[in-house]
Amino acid sequence: MTQFITFTVIGLATGAIYAIASAGLVVTYTTSGIFNFSHGAIGMFTAFVYWQLRWDDSWGGQWPAPIALIFVLLVIAPLIGILLQLAVMRGLEGTSETTKLVIPIAVMLAFIGATNWIWQGAEQRIPKPFFGRNAKWSIGDAYITWHQTIIVIVAVLLAIGLRFLLFNTRAGVAMRAVVDNRELVQLNGGRPDRAALLSWAIGAIMAAIAGILISPLLGGLGVLALTLLVVNAYAAAIFGRLRNLPLTFLGGLIIGVSVSYWNWLSGTGQKWPWLSELRTSLPVVILFVVLLLLPQDRLRGGRVSKTREWFLAPTAGKAIVWSGIFIVIIAGLSLILTLKWEALLTRGLTMAVIALSMVLLTGYAGEINLAPLAFAGIGAIAAFQFEVGSGVETGIGFATLAVLLAVAFGFLVFPAFGIVGRKLFVSIICFSSFVLVLVCVFDSTTGTGIASRETMSLTAFVIAALVSGFTGALVALPALRLRGLYLGLATFAFAIFVDKMVYKQRQTLKLDVPFIGDGEDISINIFNNGALNIPRPGFFGIDFVNNQWAMLILSSIVFSGISICLVVLRRSSYGRQLTAMKDSPAACATLGMNMKRLKLSVFTLAAAIAGFGGALHASNLRTIQEDYPFTIWEGLALFMLTVVGGIGYVSGALIGGLVYACAFVVMGDFWGKLANDWGSFRWLFTVLQDFFLLLGPALAGIGLGRNPSGIASQFFEGYASLKLKANRAVLIIGLMGVVAVWGLRVISVIDGWTFLLIASPILLLMPVIGEANLESKARVSESPLELAGLDYDISPELLQELDEKVGIADNYLTTRTTSFGRRK
């Protein structure tokens, strides 16, 4: 009984914190339509500020609790909320759900970066509970601390207060009215901007209260742990369908209590070793389940999604030509790069391969996946187990498993491409035979004992893709009915689940392939001691082990190959179906499209690409750990940067991968070098170095709001003028300049930094000069001719001009039915 009371109280206290945090989330969501991913990070940041004011020795410290609380809750937190709304969130109107999700993620990363920056050093920061650790009272034999009591009281008061505010005050009603119809609020004389500010301020205050209350329960302050803990509140918000506050509070309590009871039942994870980490991932498991059970909004037909994002589809021919150019550029660059930069560039390219999975899934099909690196991680683990880690009693066991995976893959993907009936079976037989041949002949997995090969075969990559693709289908299958934000959250839950349950898994999985061998055919130690040593590839007699250059070229070839496939796919009928599904699911349903099959296939394909890329990335790194490089945080950063790059383009994936792996390191190194060379300004350059390393990615994400189509489209627009004949001279001179500087670097006349400092301005100036050149050459009319008669009157001179152009100078009436193109 005592234990029951103790665990119930612990559960209720944590649950109450979840409830507070999620209520804040609901308030901002209902009033702005933005799911504030940074909510957890705001709670974390304010908890750090509170700690600083209360307990730090060097600065602040010793502030009395009431004053510190007032300062944090009524000054800092509302200020954060208001600034966020004014500077970032307000600009998100009319953007797609992807952008609306990415920018709060960027803000979250910014808070994490800023906190890491401000509170550097590994010192233990231990916040104390209210009234100290020993202030407690008892029910029977069970003790309840005052901190826990306060948490519950605060939650109840806040619940009542929020309910009153939202339903019984004009400001609260206005906050809800803004969601319904912003314009109408104005016509009623209300001020929607004020309502939004108020809701963001309240949201931030709730996050801060949750952060401050939860941090003493954690032991020490940890940036990621604290952020993630508030993330657990997301499940509670989903309980209330992001609208209903009472249900949200109930959801928070259910989560808190179930985690607590699980701890009780499992002896804090000791009893069942396989499930030892379930106690930390239970909230996301609940999140996933609640999402699946939630009644979804009906397909809306009336509203065709009209957003500010805009992507064009290149042709296959162009993709092939540019891929060739790309590989040549990489080969050229490799001549002037040091080993360190070669390795970084390879890392960027392998990350870009993973990012390609998001181009297919999110860019083409409009399905949000926040777990790209979870699939990549699963691919890497699969490849490792296949080549190195697993104990294999019979090779046939492994071969059978691979064939089964191939058959499943075929059933999942082929039908969506219109391969059905007898064709389907023939194709699946061909595909699985191909995999069997790969496994048996090229990989000769026939021996016994642990595989432990020194290099990774081509087969391992195929296996990585198959396993990861199959996992993708397993995740997508229950989530088929989810869309947009809900799908994003479901995949987010999956990513956290993989973080906790797979990467931290130390058990050995024993598989018995039916009819073959005797008993346990395959034994897999899933994540051996928190680190896996992945071998480098080894095929076609090329040495990838000691040759970073070969690895770089391989990565660029793989990236180009998959890119070409994706571009071809985008132009095929399959690609058109994806676009249609993205634009209007309702229209697709009326056209009789089988969207479930389509969605399942695209999820499988995307996860397969991610798995393939993950194996390649891990193989390049040679080792992966439980906390690097495939964690949820890295995944969110990659997702965000790919959207910043331009998620509708394969080049967006390239930009995303390169920026993720290289750009901020380059900038950090640049300032670091300056700090070294220029001692007297060392502090300034060190600050700049930290700034770019810690906050660069987040700020790049926040900047997305201004141009939601991403860097790639900006790039295409900027360089479009260089394609014109009039600018050929500019193009040739510019390129010759770059090649000349490159040549100087190859023969070591200049160093790397000089190359960068000369080449980048040339590349950046080319489009500017091109534009200027065009302007001086041609007078471009202000208004297109199609708008003649609408925007401006058809003057007699214009009619005359048109008539002469089409050779009907005497009969002007017919000119109205002719199309002329643009007027120059």
Added chain:
Amino acid sequence: MTSHPILSLENIYAGYSHISILKGVSLSLHSGQVYALLGPNGGGKSTALKVCSGQIKPNSGELKIAGRSMQHATPDALARAGLCTIPEGKGIFPNLTVHENLVMMTNTGIALEEIKTIAYERFPQLSTRSTQLAGTLSGGEQQMLSMSRALATKPAILLLDELSMGLAPIIVKQLYEIVAQIAEEGIAVLVVEQFARTVLGVADTAGIMLNGQLLAEGLPTEIQHLLTSAYLGIKPNTL
């Protein structure tokens, strides 16, 4: 009628991004007058109304309220100053209750009690549904709720956009009776309608808009015969 119009548009040019819709529209409205703005789809009627309500800023020309230039005022400021706009397709908040919809009207400075008295007196049906979500009301009831704003907030000017949209003719008739009553209280009413018959019975003045220009203006009886040609997109020869 007084010599100073309460609302006037003077040579307004306006539109969306680079497509201009209104090309030099001038009209004026006096207290107690019902002005019906008629014309086919895409003629610019709704745009003219949005310029009046402050939702679209004109590219040039002047919006005057009671003789003062107002084209820089925001819609909410205009609303608080006594300009009531009922937008196209029911001006209500579907996810708020009837009561909360009335609460939103208090932004204009009228006390909630007064608003409730006026609204429930005029539309007793609404009082029995005060805790119901407005989105679940019938089309006619929703329009009543939005009309109660016109009645309860005591505006000086009332702008109505396509009041009849999606409603049964009998309800439309009732609604226009209310409009006539409102005008009798000295409120200036500007009505935009595609379906002209009912509104012409209530209006003192009517204007026909075609291609962003006011083609004709006058008494409803004078205008009526021009309507058919205007709806066919033909400029009447008489102009």
